[in-house]
Amino acid sequence: MPSLASARYGKDNVRVYKVQKDAATGVQTVTEMTVCALLEGAIETSYTRADNSVVVATDSIKNTIYITAKENPVNPPELYASILGQHFIDRYAHITKAHVKVVVHRWTRMVVDGAPHPHSFFRDGQETRNVEVTATRGEGIVVKSGIVGLTxxxxxxxxxxxxxxxxxxxxxxxxxxxxxxxxxxxxTWSTFPTLDAVRDGVxxxxxxxxxxxxxxxxxxxxxxxxxxxxxxxxxxxxxxxxxxxIALTNYSLxxxxxxxxxxxxxxxxxxxxxxxxxxxxxxxxxxxxxxxxxx
Structure with a gap:
C-alpha cells in the first residue's frame, strides 16, 4: 500500500527589488533578491485525495513574499527570511514548517567624480549572498548563511x-x-528559539x-x-x-x-x-x- 513519504510545495523564483530612500539626504539603497518559499504540514490529502482545502495557493505565497518585503526590512536577508518563514507557521495552523531561501544579487554603488553616487549602481560580479531559513512550529528557526559564486x-x-x-x-x-x-x-547558526531571538543582535x-x-x-x-x-x-x-x-561552516570549491x-x-x-x-x-x-x- 503506497503512502506519501514527504511533501512540500510553494513558490520559487520570486524576483523582489526594494528601494530604501533617505528623504533627508536623497541617498537611495537598493536590494534585489530571488526568493523561494516552500511549506510543509498537514497537506497530504491534497496529494492523496485531491483535497485542495489544505492548500495555500502558491500565488498567495508569492503575494506574501511581496507584502512582507514592503512591511519589513529586507536587510539583513537572514532577518527577512526568518520573518517570512515565521509568518507562514503563525498564519496557517496546519502548516508546521516553512522553508525560505533568499538569494541577494550584488549591486555596488557607483563612484562618480570621486564621490559615491546617491542612486546609481553597477553589477560587479555574479557573486550572491544566500540565506536558507527553516521555521518549524515548536522547534525554532534554523538559519544558514552563505556566499556563492565568488570567483x-x-x-x-x-x-x-x-x-x-x-x-x-x-x-x-x-x-x-x-x-x-x-x-x-x-x-549554520545555532538554532534560534524564536523570531525575537533572531532580531536580538541582528x-x-x-x-x-x-x-x-x-x-x-x-x-x-x-x-x-x-x-x-x-x-x-x-x-x-x-x-x-x-x-x-556559528555552529558549523562549510566550503565547496x-x-x-x-x-x-x-x-x-x-x-x-x-x-x-x-x-x-x-x-x-x-x-x-x-x-x-x-x-x-x-x-
Missing part, C-alpha cells in the same frame, strides 16, 4: 605534491601552480558575512597552499573563531585548472615550468573539494 584566482603561491601515486596516476607533482575557484561558502548576520568574505579572500591570497583541502580548512577555522554563534602549454615545437620556445607564461584555461573535468567543520 578568485592567484597566479602563484599554490602547490600540490606528495599525493597517492599508482598505476592510474598521470598527474605531475607541482610546487607552483595557478589556483582558481568559484567560492561556495556557508555557515547585526551578527552582516558582521559574519563581512568576516567570512574577508577571511576567504585573505586566506586564499596569503596562504602558501599545500592543497585546496588544507586552505579551505583554515578558512573554516577562522570563521568559527570570528563568530561564536571547484579547482578550475589552467594548464601549461608546451611550445617547444616552435623554435624551441620555452613555456613550461619556471618559464610558463601562457596557459590554457580548462572547462571540465575539474576537481571538486568539499568540507564541513563544526565546533
Amino acid at each position: 578568485v584566482l592567484k597566479s602563484t603561491g599554490s602547490a600540490f605534491h606528495g599525493f597517492v601515486r599508482d598505476e592510474f596516476t598521470t598527474l605531475a607533482e607541482t610546487w607552483d601552480r595557478i589556483l582558481s575557484t568559484d567560492v561556495d561558502a556557508g555557515w 547585526d551578527r548576520f552582516d558582521r559574519a558575512w563581512e568576516a567570512a568574505r574577508g577571511i576567504t579572500m585573505k586566506t586564499f591570497a596569503n596562504d602558501e597552499s599545500a592543497s585546496v583541502q588544507n586552505t579551505m580548512y583554515k578558512m573554516c577555522e577562522q570563521i568559527l573563531a570570528a563568530e561564536p554563534e 571547484p579547482n578550475k585548472h589552467y594548464f601549461e602549454i608546451d611550445l617547444s615545437w616552435h623554435k624551441g620556445l620555452k613555456n613550461t615550468g619556471k618559464d610558463a607564461e601562457v596557459y590554457a584555461p580548462q572547462g571540465g573535468p575539474n576537481g571538486l573539494i568539499k568540507c564541513e567543520v563544526s565546533r
Whole structure:
C-alpha cells in the first residue's frame, strides 16, 4: 500500500527589488533578491485525495513574499527570511514548517567624480549572498548563511605534491601552480528559539558575512597552499573563531585548472615550468573539494 513519504510545495523564483530612500539626504539603497518559499504540514490529502482545502495557493505565497518585503526590512536577508518563514507557521495552523531561501544579487554603488553616487549602481560580479531559513512550529528557526559564486584566482603561491601515486596516476607533482575557484561558502547558526531571538543582535548576520568574505579572500591570497583541502580548512577555522554563534561552516570549491602549454615545437620556445607564461584555461573535468567543520 503506497503512502506519501514527504511533501512540500510553494513558490520559487520570486524576483523582489526594494528601494530604501533617505528623504533627508536623497541617498537611495537598493536590494534585489530571488526568493523561494516552500511549506510543509498537514497537506497530504491534497496529494492523496485531491483535497485542495489544505492548500495555500502558491500565488498567495508569492503575494506574501511581496507584502512582507514592503512591511519589513529586507536587510539583513537572514532577518527577512526568518520573518517570512515565521509568518507562514503563525498564519496557517496546519502548516508546521516553512522553508525560505533568499538569494541577494550584488549591486555596488557607483563612484562618480570621486564621490559615491546617491542612486546609481553597477553589477560587479555574479557573486550572491544566500540565506536558507527553516521555521518549524515548536522547534525554532534554523538559519544558514552563505556566499556563492565568488570567483578568485592567484597566479602563484599554490602547490600540490606528495599525493597517492599508482598505476592510474598521470598527474605531475607541482610546487607552483595557478589556483582558481568559484567560492561556495556557508555557515549554520545555532538554532534560534524564536523570531525575537533572531532580531536580538541582528547585526551578527552582516558582521559574519563581512568576516567570512574577508577571511576567504585573505586566506586564499596569503596562504602558501599545500592543497585546496588544507586552505579551505583554515578558512573554516577562522570563521568559527570570528563568530561564536556559528555552529558549523562549510566550503565547496571547484579547482578550475589552467594548464601549461608546451611550445617547444616552435623554435624551441620555452613555456613550461619556471618559464610558463601562457596557459590554457580548462572547462571540465575539474576537481571538486568539499568540507564541513563544526565546533
